[in-house]
Amino acid sequence: MPISERLSRLGSGVFARNDERKSAYRQRLAAGPELLDLSLGSTDLQPPAAAIAAMAAALERPESAAYCMHGATQPFRQAVADWAAKRFATAVDPDTEVLLLVGSQEGTAHLPLAVLNPGDQALLLDPYYPSHMGGLHLASAEPVLLPLDPTRQWRPDFGALSPAQWDRIQLMVMGFPHNPTATTGEQGWLDEAVQKALEHGIVLAHDNPYVDLALDGEAPALLRNPAWRQCGIEFFSFSKSWCLGGYRLAFAIGASWLITALRQLKGVVDFNQSLALQAGAIAALQQAPHWPEQLKQVYRLRRDRMAAALQTAGWPVRLPSMALYLWLELPPKARAKGFNSESFCAALLDATGVCLTPGNGFGPGGEGWVRLALVHPVEQLELGAARIGLWLAQL
Numbered sequence: 162m163p164i165s166e167r168l169s170r171l172g173s174g175v176f177a178r179n180d181e182r183k184s185a186y187r188q189r190l191a192a193g194p195e196l197l198d199l200s201l202g203s204t205d206l207q208p209p210a211a212a213i214a215a216m217a218a219a220l221e222r223p224e225s226a227a228y229c230m231h232g233a234t235q236p237f238r239q240a241v242a243d244w245a246a247k248r249f250a251t252a253v254d255p256d257t258e259v260l261l262l263v264g265s266q267e268g269t270a271h272l273p274l275a276v277l278n279p280g281d282q283a284l285l286l287d288p289y290y291p292s293h294m295g296g297l298h299l300a301s302a303e304p305v306l307l308p309l310d311p312t313r314q315w316r317p318d319f320g321a322l323s324p325a326q327w328d329r330i331q332l333m334v335m336g337f338p339h340n341p342t343a344t345t346g347e348q349g350w351l352d353e354a355v356q357k358a359l360e361h362g363i364v365l366a367h368d369n370p371y372v373d374l375a376l377d378g379e380a381p382a383l384l385r386n387p388a389w390r391q392c393g394i395e396f397f398s399f400s401k402s403w404c405l406g407g408y409r410l411a412f413a414i415g416a417s418w419l420i421t422a423l424r425q426l427k428g429v430v431d432f433n434q435s436l437a438l439q440a441g442a443i444a445a446l447q448q449a450p451h452w453p454e455q456l457k458q459v460y461r462l463r464r465d466r467m468a469a470a471l472q473t474a475g476w477p478v479r480l481p482s483m484a485l486y487l488w489l490e491l492p493p494k495a496r497a498k499g500f501n502s503e504s505f506c507a508a509l510l511d512a513t514g515v516c517l518t519p520g521n522g523f524g525p526g527g528e529g530w531v532r533l534a535l536v537h538p539v540e541q542l543e544l545g546a547a548r549i550g551l552w553l554a555q556l
């Protein structure tokens with residue numbers, strides 16, 4: 162049966178490859194230690210009870226079962242506009258500048274289809290979040306990679322592209338705090354990107370699901386730069402700040418022409434999330450705006466303890482400035498043995514049951530690195546580090 166060229170460009174994806182490895186491991190679990198899955202940013206921490214209660218109550222109402230047209234999302238959009246006004250001191254028009262999404266991944270993956278023509282160029286930071294590249298492939302756009310360099314603390318070097326190269330770019334995708342490098346970043350970096358976008362007529366998409374999860378420094382936000390209304394769109398999510406990842410709730414705030422374009426595209430694809438899910442999202446924004454604060458304390462403890470445990474296990478760790486992930490260079494011993502990020506993760510899982518994400522799944526700039534998600538209690542993380550240490554010692 163035929164499949165499209167764009168689908169074959171997508172490849173299998175790092176999370177799908179990891180899933181296969183985990184399934185294979187589970188099938189022969191009797192022979193090894195229990196699986197410790199640290200490969201996904203899917204948290205074990207709980208959402209606010211008020212959000213779940215609001216969803217449960219709304220489930221009883223018949224309108225929750227109906228298709229939800231854009232007009233019906235108004236209360237959600239108003240709640241988002243109120244949240245943004247408090248959070249970033251910027252007025253947002255709920256009718257023209259806010260859009261409900263089925264997860265920020267959905268929004269960032271669909272945006273290129275709404276703003277690019279086939280063959281158009283789009284700039285991604287490398288390493289990048291996989292759906293950013295996936296969205297470009299779906300739109301038959303041409304990716305241009307801007308490598309992030311650890312010796313620059315992952316700060317993008319916008320001067321690496323000539324003015325002529327900038328002129329050819331139609332869309333630039335950024336995201337700080339940054340997955341996978343676990344770097345908070347700085348507002349100045351984003352402001353530089355805004356400047357480039359304005360100078361060269363580029364759409365700037367800022368993927369910001371970790372806006373509430375900076376452990377050191379303050380998370381940048383496009384909404385803090387008044388030019389967002391001219392050239393930008395920012396993506397926020399309920400998955401990380403309110404632990405609602407499975408409910409697939411997120412939103413975009415942006416220039417009205419970009420919101421209109423993405424809404425038109427999504428009109429072909431979906432009918433918005435149920436009113437019941439939106440009720441939970443509204444409750445999270447209004448009744449639990451400070452929920453992420455307590456999450457940060459948990460993640461800080463996990464980060465510090467796991468980093469110390471891995472150091473003890475013989476794996477040097479750079480302390481990340483945001484919550485949820487450690488971004489680890491392959492241990493020197495593993496590099497000396499010729500492992501790359503994919504073969505290292507496969508061998509580690511086989512030997513220890515600890516599953517990490519190979520950095521090459523985040524682009525060529527991720528090769529030589531692996532990502533560890535701090536999504537289990539600290540005791541389990543430390544046991545995982547001990548298993549890793551034993552294996553590394555035998556390498």
Ligand SMILES: Cc1ncc(COP(=O)(O)O)c(C=O)c1O
Nearest residue numbers: 202264265266290340398400411
């Ligand atoms: C940078 C980035 N964007 C988007 C997502 C997906 O978020 P959502 O659950 O809102 O689709 C993630 C999830 O890990 C992410 O790291």
